[in-house]
Amino acid sequence: MTWIMWAVGALFAIGAALALYRVVVGPSILDRMIASDVLLTALILVVCTEMVLNNHTRSIPLTVVLAATAVFGTIAVARYVSRQDSRTGSTDRAAAADVALHRYEVQESLTDAISLGQTDEAAAEEEQR
């Protein structure tokens, strides 16, 4: 049984070290947040492994809280990442995509408003947005 614990520990350690490498090196902030997600999930798994190793279940509330809140950092960064953070791919195309998709959405809502028979004031107000 103890050799299983050594093997499990080695696998977790190597996986966490590889994710840590990506956190340090990763060319963009999104790479770093993805790798830190891997690290946090590995942390949850290691806490559960320690419960198996020492035959107790006292850390279950810790794992519940970690599982529920570990993604908040990634969501916050992904929400506010901007075009300046990208160092791979084409930023011009991304900028055009953003503007084009926003205008497309405005046009769609405008045509919807006209087809629904709304007044001209409402249509002009939608176009302003």
Next chain:
Amino acid sequence: MTLDDWLDLAAGIALLLGAGLSLTAGLGVIRFPDALSRLHAATKPQILGLIFVVLAVALDSRSWATLLALVPVVVFQMLTAPISAHMVGRAGYRTGNFRADTLVSDDLDAAVARASRYSGEDDS
């Protein structure tokens, strides 16, 4: 071997599988070329690895109460992991954090091109 020994062995195997999935996530995050494919690798231990390790804890403690207390862990992870994956994928596409030459098909490309053409006619 008694039932206790079989259950201990099953818990150990489940732990090994969960740790192996965690290792594959680390490997994938290192080896894949861009952010969107790394996202694909990073979500693997989040759910299947968690299920295996939770199974190991339940097998080791051998009580239904523990299994019931571990179900919220899996449920919370299942609820939150797709949210973060969706937002990272969206942010990764919009900031161009992917390599277009490794893509097989870009489904959003047609919509972006149509939208650019649409707004181009709007300007002229």
